[in-house]
Amino acid sequence: MVAIEIVLGDITHEQVDAIVTAANESLLGGGGVDGAIHRAAGPRLAQAGGAIGPCEPGDAMATPAFDLNPSVTHIIHTVGPVWEGGDYDEAEILQSCYRRCLEVADELGALSLALPAIATGTYGFPADQAAGIAIATIRSTPTSVRHIRMVAFDEPTYTALTNALNQAESSETRPS
Numbered sequence: 001m002v003a004i005e006i007v008l009g010d011i012t013h014e015q016v017d018a019i020v021t022a023a024n025e026s027l028l029g030g031g032g033v034d035g036a037i038h039r040a041a042g043p044r045l046a047q048a049g050g051a052i053g054p055c056e057p058g059d060a061m062a063t064p065a066f067d068l069n070p071s072v073t074h075i076i077h078t079v080g081p082v083w084e085g086g087d088y089d090e091a092e093i094l095q096s097c098y099r100r101c102l103e104v105a106d107e108l109g110a111l112s113l114a115l116p117a118i119a120t121g122t123y124g125f126p127a128d129q130a131a132g133i134a135i136a137t138i139r140s141t142p143t144s145v146r147h148i149r150m151v152a153f154d155e156p157t158y159t160a161l162t163n164a165l166n167q168a169e170s171s172e173t174r175p176s
Helices: 032-041 044-052 090-108 127-140 155-173
Strands: 003-008 018-022 060-064 074-078 112-115 147-152
Touching (some): 003 127, 018 032, 032 044, 127 147, 127 155, 147 155
Parallel strands (some): 018 112, 112 147
């Protein structure tokens, strides 16, 4: 089973095989986590994203990591759902984001992966719900990735992810 670790910090400083960015459909760069990753990786990232985009919500695509730290070889771009109250398949699209990121990581041969809390920033997905979906989907998706670092950009997201992981682990150890 994949080891999941929750950390508070800057995803662009992670020492992993691949980093996931919460992208927009164009893959040309945006705000939040995506903007930070694009700034750190340099202008070739937008060029590479433009060459393979667009990317539909729920899907994932990879590019080289360009100017990120040398341990990171790829950036996996995924497009999360825009929160519209929960009645427009947002949960299913978010699950698909995490599944597709793991599938792409497997195709790349990545054994370690850094993931943000997809869709919880500008796209407005409630952090507590998104964290539960993230942890449940990662834990239920078969993958060759051995270590995942969920990187929270702020304390509320860190708390939501930590609570979701603790809840999943405690439900696993409860007798049935």
